[in-house]
Amino acid sequence: MMERRLLLVSNSTAYGGSFLDHCQPHIGQVKRVLFVPYALHDRDKYTQAVRAKFSTLGYEVDGIHEASDPVAAVRKAEGIFIGGGNTFRLLKSLYDNEVVSEIRRRVLEDGMPYMGSSAGTNVATVSICTTNDMPIVRPPTFAAIGLVPFNINPHYLDPDPKSRHMGETREQRIAQYHEEADTPPVLGLREGSLLLVEGDKATLQGSTGARLFTRGAGKDVDEHNPRNN
Amino acid sequence: MMERRLLLVSNSTAYGGSFLDHCQPHIGQVKRVLFVPYALHDRDKYTQAVRAKFSTLGYEVDGIHEASDPVAAVRKAEGIFIGGGNTFRLLKSLYDNEVVSEIRRRVLEDGMPYMGSSAGTNVATVSICTTNDMPIVRPPTFAAIGLVPFNINPHYLDPDPKSRHMGETREQRIAQYHEEADTPPVLGLREGSLLLVEGDKATLQGSTGARLFTRGAGKDVDEHNPRNN
Numbered sequence: 001m002m003e004r005r006l007l008l009v010s011n012s013t014a015y016g017g018s019f020l021d022h023c024q025p026h027i028g029q030v031k032r033v034l035f036v037p038y039a040l041h042d043r044d045k046y047t048q049a050v051r052a053k054f055s056t057l058g059y060e061v062d063g064i065h066e067a068s069d070p071v072a073a074v075r076k077a078e079g080i081f082i083g084g085g086n087t088f089r090l091l092k093s094l095y096d097n098e099v100v101s102e103i104r105r106r107v108l109e110d111g112m113p114y115m116g117s118s119a120g121t122n123v124a125t126v127s128i129c130t131t132n133d134m135p136i137v138r139p140p141t142f143a144a145i146g147l148v149p150f151n152i153n154p155h156y157l158d159p160d161p162k163s164r165h166m167g168e169t170r171e172q173r174i175a176q177y178h179e180e181a182d183t184p185p186v187l188g189l190r191e192g193s194l195l196l197v198e199g200d201k202a203t204l205q206g207s208t209g210a211r212l213f214t215r216g217a218g219k220d221v222d223e224h225n226p227r228n229n
Numbered sequence: 230m231m232e233r234r235l236l237l238v239s240n241s242t243a244y245g246g247s248f249l250d251h252c253q254p255h256i257g258q259v260k261r262v263l264f265v266p267y268a269l270h271d272r273d274k275y276t277q278a279v280r281a282k283f284s285t286l287g288y289e290v291d292g293i294h295e296a297s298d299p300v301a302a303v304r305k306a307e308g309i310f311i312g313g314g315n316t317f318r319l320l321k322s323l324y325d326n327e328v329v330s331e332i333r334r335r336v337l338e339d340g341m342p343y344m345g346s347s348a349g350t351n352v353a354t355v356s357i358c359t360t361n362d363m364p365i366v367r368p369p370t371f372a373a374i375g376l377v378p379f380n381i382n383p384h385y386l387d388p389d390p391k392s393r394h395m396g397e398t399r400e401q402r403i404a405q406y407h408e409e410a411d412t413p414p415v416l417g418l419r420e421g422s423l424l425l426v427e428g429d430k431a432t433l434q435g436s437t438g439a440r441l442f443t444r445g446a447g448k449d450v451d452e453h454n455p456r457n458n
């Protein structure tokens with residue numbers, strides 16, 4: 001059994017290159033990446049953009065939607081990258097294409113490197129219950145791939161004391177989640193932050209840090225920065 | 230069959246009094262309001278706050294969670310007010326307590342006045358697919374009470390050209406919703422706006438206006454203000 005290896009990014013796809021560079025020492029030669037564009041409506045266009053970006057870094061990209069058998073595509077992938085967009089649409093498509101358990105198996109048993117950005121980060125966790133996205137479609141469950149034992153809130157925003165907006169702050173929304181029974185910790189990952197998971201070790205990277213919210217801890221929130229994991 | 234009569238508020242509960250005042254000429258004497266506190270975890274505390282507020286206006290408030298038979302409470306209510314909080318929690322509780330169809334019947338057939346704020350506005354529409362809330366629990370369906378033939382996005386925020394935040398704007402989120410088939414129009418109701426529905430007529434009130442997004446209309450969004458319905 002190989003160690004899991006994930007890079008979970010708060011925002012965009014910009015870290016694709018550095019992720020692969022980072023993994024290179026551990027995983028040997030990854031030359032092809034399986035890209036999952038399910039979070040956006042136009043899968044071809046999304047894949048094209050990622051392919052163009054990755055090719056400048058020397059990687060080839062296969063779009064999972066281009067494969068006749070998506071499960072087989074996961075089975076033979078060297079590494080996987082799940083892009084951002086709408087989290088509900090993404091999770092529903094992962095279930096519709098029946099790839100959830102095969103991705104889990106490949107990451108947890110084979111150590112296939114996993115990179116997620118935004119929605120692709122949400123689906124790597126316990127559930128999508130702490131996404132910021134609109135529920136535009138309904139997946140068969142909110143349970144996600146479950147590659148780490150906590151949830152993430154990507155694009156985490158600190159409360160703004162000057163704001164006059166009356167919607168809940170991100171902190172209040174996460175507190176409402178923790179009012180429900182048996183809810184896992186939630187890592188509020190600010191834009192510019194990324195979480196590197198190697199086996200049972202999680203390391204925060206980037207410059208903006210993160211906040212860890214735990215059920216029952218009340219206002220006692222752990223601030224994390226890259227030097228203080 | 231009586232005409233439906235709804236007041237759908239973007240944000241807080243502050244309009245409770247004016248709603249009832251407005252309805253008074255049409256509905257005769259409403260003395261008691263059935264309050265639905267399901268969107269917040271602490272139902273007693275929420276009901277207490279609403280009761281205190283409404284009593285200063287001369288109305289009595291019954292909490293639906295205080296009734297041994299919530300369906301019977303809806304059946305005999307003179308008017309109903311569904312408060313804000315988390316939309317998923319609210320809709321799940323409405324289904325768990327089996328009051329969805331009775332509320333629909335009372336509003337559409339008996340003309341029982343309905344007031345909703347925020348999450349209580351979301352559940353009055355076709356579906357909760359355009360809520361801003363986190364999916365902290367999973368209702369059996371996203372279909373809502375269906376008192377109007379469109380969706381609402383409460384707390385609507387215009388795109389901020391100065392923002393460096395990389396999450397989707399509200400406009401982009403609604404556009405993603407409209408990429409899905411057979412999705413109804415979405416009214417982006419800014420804070421400070423409220424929609425009064427009387428029979429088949431909807432009138433925008435308040436000072437901030439609203440935007441109407443229609444599937445397939447692309448960038449062609451209708452701006453509405455209280456003088457231009």
Ligand SMILES: [Ca+2]
Pocket residue numbers: 084085086087118119132133397
């Ligand atoms: Ca998103």
Ligand SMILES: [Ca+2]
Pocket residue numbers: 168313314315316347348362
């Ligand atoms: Ca809310």
